[in-house]
Amino acid sequence: MKKHIFLFAIVCITQFIYSQNDNIPEKKTQKGFGKIDFLSIKMPETTIPNESNMGFTGIHYNLMMNDWSYAGLGIYGAVTGERGGFFTLGINAGIKKYFTNNFYLDTGFHFGGGGGKSAPDGGGAFILPHFNLGYNFKDLSINSGWSYVNFFDGGEIKGHQLNVGLEIPLDFSYADYDVAENDYSFDGLQKSNWNVNSKKSSLMLHLNNLEIKGDDTNKNVQNFGRATIRLAGFEIASYLSKNWFTFVKFDGAYDGIKAGYMDVFLGGGYHLPFNKNRTNILAKFGVGAGGGGGVDSQGGFLIYPDISIEQKIFDAFFISVNKGYVMSPNSHFYTSSYGLGLKYYVERNGIISDENSFSEGIFKGIEVITKQDLYFNAKRDGEPTEDMHQISVQINFDLNKNLYIAGQTSFANFGNAGAYAEGIVGLGMQTNPFINDKTSFFAQVLGGAAGGGDISTGEGFIVKPSAGFNYQLNNTLSLRTAAGYVKAKGGDLSSPFINLGIKYNLSFLKMN
Incomplete structure (x- = not known):
C-alpha cells in the first residue's frame, strides 16, 4: 500500500512539474x-x-x-x-x-x-x-x-x-498581457526559452531643482535673479553591462518661475555598487534640449553632468540623491542641479544573472497609450478662451492586477496653444476584464508640471483625475476612452476634458 501511495505521489509531482513547464508563457520577440x-x-x-x-x-x-x-x-x-x-x-x-x-x-x-x-x-x-x-x-x-x-x-x-x-x-522580448501577475517557479522557467541572460533596467520618479547661476550680466540672472526652478519628471535607464548604462530623462517645471520650462536628456553613465549592493554611486553625462517659461537657453542645446548616491530601502526600491549641473555649453544658461528620486530596479526577460540568484519569476504588465485630448474652454492668460486639443502618451506599470503607476506627457496640437505641454505622474485602478473578457473600467489621478501656450497654469502645477474604459481588440491592442477634469494650482485653468486613444499592452518577465 505504501509503495502504491509513493508511486501515486511521484506521478502527481511529475505531472505538476510538467504542467508548470507546459504552461510557461510563450516568449515572443x-x-x-x-x-x-x-x-x-x-x-x-x-x-x-x-x-x-x-x-x-x-x-x-x-x-x-x-x-x-x-x-x-x-x-x-x-x-x-x-x-x-x-x-x-x-x-x-x-x-x-x-x-x-x-x-x-x-x-x-x-x-x-x-x-x-x-x-x-x-x-x-x-x-x-x-x-x-x-x-x-x-x-x-x-x-x-x-x-x-x-x-x-x-x-x-x-x-x-x-x-x-x-x-x-532595439528588439525586445515579451509575453501576452493576459499572463501579467502570474508567477512561475525557477525550475519551470529553466526548461523554457526564458532561460537566457537577464537584462537590467531602472525607472526613477524624481524632483529636481535648478538654481540659476551666473554673474549680474547674465540675461537669466537679470530676468529671474537667482531663482530656483523646481521640476518633476522621470528617468529610464537600460544597462549595457554590469556597470555601464544609457538613460533618457524628462523634466517639467511646476514651481519657481512662470510655467513652461522643460528639458529632455539622452546620455550614459557608470554604476558603482558597494555595501553588498545596497548602496550605489552613479556618474552620468547627458546631452539634450531645454527651455521655455521665459528661460533664455539660446538655441536650446544643454549638457547635464551629474553624480548621485542611492540607498536601498526595500526589495528593489532605492532612494536617490543627486548633484550636478544643467547648462548650455557656453554657460549662457547655467544652473546648479540637485534633487531627490525614488528608483526601481528590475532584472527582466531572463533567469541568468551574474549579480543575483533567483527563486521565481513573475510577469509584470506594461501599457503604452497614445491618445488625443480635448480640453473644453481652456482658460488663457491673455488670449480669448477656447477649446484646446493635445496629443498625449501615457505609460502604465502594473503594481498588481488592479493597481498601476502612470507617467504621461502631452503637447497641444489644435486650439491656438502650440507651446502648451504637460508632464504628470500618478496612480490608477482598473477592474478585471468582463463582458467576454474584453472590457475593463479604470480611474486615475495624475498631477505634475504643465504650462506654455498662454494657458493659465500659474507656476505650472496641475491635478488631473479621470475615469473611463478599455475595449480589447486583440492580444496587444485596445481602444481606450476617458473623461475627467484638469485644475491648475495658481492659475485659471479649470476644465472638463475627454480623450480617445489606442492602448498597446504586453508583459515582461521579472525575476525575484
Missing part, C-alpha cells in the same frame, strides 16, 4: 529600432529679425509591424537657433524597403503637436513627411534625404529641408 535625427528648419521672419534656422533633433522608437513597415513615437526639441524650449511630440509611420543587402529606401511621416519660445506655431499641429536613402552597417544604420515640415493649424513654420538620421536595432 518584437523587432524595433531607435532613431536620432536632425533637420535645420528655415524660420519665417516674425518677432526676430533675420532669424537663423532652427536646428531640430528628434528621439524616436519604432516597432516593425512586418518586414517592411513600422510605426512608433517621437519627441523633437530645438538645439540650435533662437527658439530654445521648442518641443513637440508625435506619432511615426513609414515603409522601409531594402533594394540590396544593405541599401534601403525609407519613406514615411510624423504627425504631432507642440511649439514654444513665442514661435509662430499656431495651434501646434504639424506634419513632417520624409523620403530617405539609408545604408545598414548591421549594428547601426544611417539615412538621409528630403523632408517637409508644416505647422498647418494657423502656424507659419513650413518648408523643405534635408534630414539626417542614425538608427540602431
Whole structure:
C-alpha cells in the first residue's frame, strides 16, 4: 500500500512539474529600432529679425509591424537657433524597403503637436513627411534625404529641408498581457526559452531643482535673479553591462518661475555598487534640449553632468540623491542641479544573472497609450478662451492586477496653444476584464508640471483625475476612452476634458 501511495505521489509531482513547464508563457520577440535625427528648419521672419534656422533633433522608437513597415513615437526639441524650449511630440509611420543587402529606401511621416519660445506655431499641429536613402552597417544604420515640415493649424513654420538620421536595432522580448501577475517557479522557467541572460533596467520618479547661476550680466540672472526652478519628471535607464548604462530623462517645471520650462536628456553613465549592493554611486553625462517659461537657453542645446548616491530601502526600491549641473555649453544658461528620486530596479526577460540568484519569476504588465485630448474652454492668460486639443502618451506599470503607476506627457496640437505641454505622474485602478473578457473600467489621478501656450497654469502645477474604459481588440491592442477634469494650482485653468486613444499592452518577465 505504501509503495502504491509513493508511486501515486511521484506521478502527481511529475505531472505538476510538467504542467508548470507546459504552461510557461510563450516568449515572443518584437523587432524595433531607435532613431536620432536632425533637420535645420528655415524660420519665417516674425518677432526676430533675420532669424537663423532652427536646428531640430528628434528621439524616436519604432516597432516593425512586418518586414517592411513600422510605426512608433517621437519627441523633437530645438538645439540650435533662437527658439530654445521648442518641443513637440508625435506619432511615426513609414515603409522601409531594402533594394540590396544593405541599401534601403525609407519613406514615411510624423504627425504631432507642440511649439514654444513665442514661435509662430499656431495651434501646434504639424506634419513632417520624409523620403530617405539609408545604408545598414548591421549594428547601426544611417539615412538621409528630403523632408517637409508644416505647422498647418494657423502656424507659419513650413518648408523643405534635408534630414539626417542614425538608427540602431532595439528588439525586445515579451509575453501576452493576459499572463501579467502570474508567477512561475525557477525550475519551470529553466526548461523554457526564458532561460537566457537577464537584462537590467531602472525607472526613477524624481524632483529636481535648478538654481540659476551666473554673474549680474547674465540675461537669466537679470530676468529671474537667482531663482530656483523646481521640476518633476522621470528617468529610464537600460544597462549595457554590469556597470555601464544609457538613460533618457524628462523634466517639467511646476514651481519657481512662470510655467513652461522643460528639458529632455539622452546620455550614459557608470554604476558603482558597494555595501553588498545596497548602496550605489552613479556618474552620468547627458546631452539634450531645454527651455521655455521665459528661460533664455539660446538655441536650446544643454549638457547635464551629474553624480548621485542611492540607498536601498526595500526589495528593489532605492532612494536617490543627486548633484550636478544643467547648462548650455557656453554657460549662457547655467544652473546648479540637485534633487531627490525614488528608483526601481528590475532584472527582466531572463533567469541568468551574474549579480543575483533567483527563486521565481513573475510577469509584470506594461501599457503604452497614445491618445488625443480635448480640453473644453481652456482658460488663457491673455488670449480669448477656447477649446484646446493635445496629443498625449501615457505609460502604465502594473503594481498588481488592479493597481498601476502612470507617467504621461502631452503637447497641444489644435486650439491656438502650440507651446502648451504637460508632464504628470500618478496612480490608477482598473477592474478585471468582463463582458467576454474584453472590457475593463479604470480611474486615475495624475498631477505634475504643465504650462506654455498662454494657458493659465500659474507656476505650472496641475491635478488631473479621470475615469473611463478599455475595449480589447486583440492580444496587444485596445481602444481606450476617458473623461475627467484638469485644475491648475495658481492659475485659471479649470476644465472638463475627454480623450480617445489606442492602448498597446504586453508583459515582461521579472525575476525575484
